[in-house]
Amino acid sequence: MRKALKAKFILFGDKEPLHDYSVIINKERIEKIVPNSEIDKSAYTVINLGDSVLMPGFVNAHIHLELNWVRKKLTSFNSFSSWLEQIINLKKQNNNREVITQSVQQSLKETINSGVTTIGQISSYSGLDFEEIVKSKIRTVYFFEIANSTISRINQHFFKNLRSLNKKSNGMFALKLFPHSIYSLDTVTLEEILTKAHNEKINLGIHLSESKDEVRLIQKKKNAFEDVIFPILERRPRIKIRGNSPLSYLHKLNKYKSNIVLVHMNNLLKEDLKILEKQKYPVVLCPRSNLFLNQKMADLNFFLNYEKTGIGTDGLSSNFSINFLDEIKFLYLHSKRFIKKNPEKIVLEKATLGGARALGIDKLVGTIEKNKKADLIAFRIKNNDPFMSVIDSNNNDLKLSIINGEIIKSQ
Numbered sequence: 001m002r003k004a005l006k007a008k009f010i011l012f013g014d015k016e017p018l019h020d021y022s023v024i025i026n027k028e029r030i031e032k033i034v035p036n037s038e039i040d041k042s043a044y045t046v047i048n049l050g051d052s053v054l055m056p057g058f059v060n061a062h063i064h065l066e067l068n069w070v071r072k073k074l075t076s077f078n079s080f081s082s083w084l085e086q087i088i089n090l091k092k093q094n095n096n097r098e099v100i101t102q103s104v105q106q107s108l109k110e111t112i113n114s115g116v117t118t119i120g121q122i123s124s125y126s127g128l129d130f131e132e133i134v135k136s137k138i139r140t141v142y143f144f145e146i147a148n149s150t151i152s153r154i155n156q157h158f159f160k161n162l163r164s165l166n167k168k169s170n171g172m173f174a175l176k177l178f179p180h181s182i183y184s185l186d187t188v189t190l191e192e193i194l195t196k197a198h199n200e201k202i203n204l205g206i207h208l209s210e211s212k213d214e215v216r217l218i219q220k221k222k223n224a225f226e227d228v229i230f231p232i233l234e235r236r237p238r239i240k241i242r243g244n245s246p247l248s249y250l251h252k253l254n255k256y257k258s259n260i261v262l263v264h265m266n267n268l269l270k271e272d273l274k275i276l277e278k279q280k281y282p283v284v285l286c287p288r289s290n291l292f293l294n295q296k297m298a299d300l301n302f303f304l305n306y307e308k309t310g311i312g313t314d315g316l317s318s319n320f321s322i323n324f325l326d327e328i329k330f331l332y333l334h335s336k337r338f339i340k341k342n343p344e345k346i347v348l349e350k351a352t353l354g355g356a357r358a359l360g361i362d363k364l365v366g367t368i369e370k371n372k373k374a375d376l377i378a379f380r381i382k383n384n385d386p387f388m389s390v391i392d393s394n395n396n397d398l399k400l401s402i403i404n405g406e407i408i409k410s411q
């Protein structure tokens with residue numbers, strides 16, 4: 001039977017909220033939105049959410065589910081390179097399947113409890129996370145991470161497997177390649193990944209412009225990658241050409257004009273603006289992660305007005321929590337200086353539709369619209385303004401979460 005979700009407020013991106021309406025769900029899709037007074041109770045299973053705000057589910061567009069275990073082991077650091085040095089050494093020590101699987105389980109629980117219905121997951125352990133993700137029923141854009149040492153795994157067999165997984169997943173899984181960063185890959189390896197992705201018609205993502213040292217490396221200035229990081233790697237990455245900025249370097253290599261999700265971009269340079277304007281690369285901001293790593297915040301004045309901006313928590317290796325509500329509260333507080341009118345609406349739009357656009361799935365999710373997939377969440381009302389109410393919410397206020405038409409959580 002079709003479901004009718006009744007709520008006091010329904011949020012539509014940055015448009016005015018609807019008051020006392022219901023969303024009708026037929027199987028996994030949104031069928032229509034009707035006034036509560038027109039609901040024929042015999043035709044639907046009515047779920048009355050009472051005093052609550054119903055909205056599209058959150059999109060955490062950048063997360064590392066597998067890295068929770070790192071948090072406990074991190075010691076104090078005062079620069080990006082001293083953090084990265086620790087991460088490289090910790091990763092060398094831990095390949096314990098059980099620890100990583102536990103990390104994935106914990107991350108998924110916290111993710112779903114904070115209202116997230118889609119994740120942009122960076123998978124770094126050859127698919128160890130896959131089974132847990134499927135079990136959790138969360139919608140996933142799955143970025144398969146590639147390093148210099150793992151490029152050989154990306155062969156015909158790999159793509160064949162990916163394609164069959166994609167078919168089976170009924171739109172719940174979208175697969176992309178994730179070259180880790182420009183500082184960890186040889187130029188030729190990065191070119192090879194771009195060519196393979198183009199040949200297989202797969203899109204990509206990358207960590208980009210995350211630190212000042214990354215900018216200096218690509219500009220051929222003195223930097224901590226060459227001084228501190230490269231000497232502890234098995235082999236120094238061979239960066240053949242340079243550029244004015246990390247994005248101009250990547251853009252030069254991106255001969256096929258593939259769609260690449262740029263994660264971070266908190267060191268935005270003048271030349272980047274022209275490239276973004278022309279190529280419209282999607283961008284994911286991870287504001288707390290940038291401060292955690294002693295870096296500056298992204299240019300919110302620019303990115304909160306950029307269409308394809310999503311928000312991510314990053315992993316627990318570079319944040320105090322992967323709770324998405326924590327991330328949007330933080331972003332809201334920092335946005336108020338730049339967005340004079342209704343920053344709460346803009347932040348919630350980036351947390352939903354913006355993330356869906358960044359991940360290339362905005363035709364499926366990100367808004368409450370007829371024929372879109374029913375990925376919906378409802379929060380108890382805490383404030384007369386429904387937008388502020390959501391910004392002010394915690395896990396305990398989440399009354400309902402539906403992914404692909406199925407109730408995942410209700411309380």
Ligand SMILES: [Zn+2]
Pocket residue numbers: 062064122207263314315
């Ligand atoms: Zn990351």
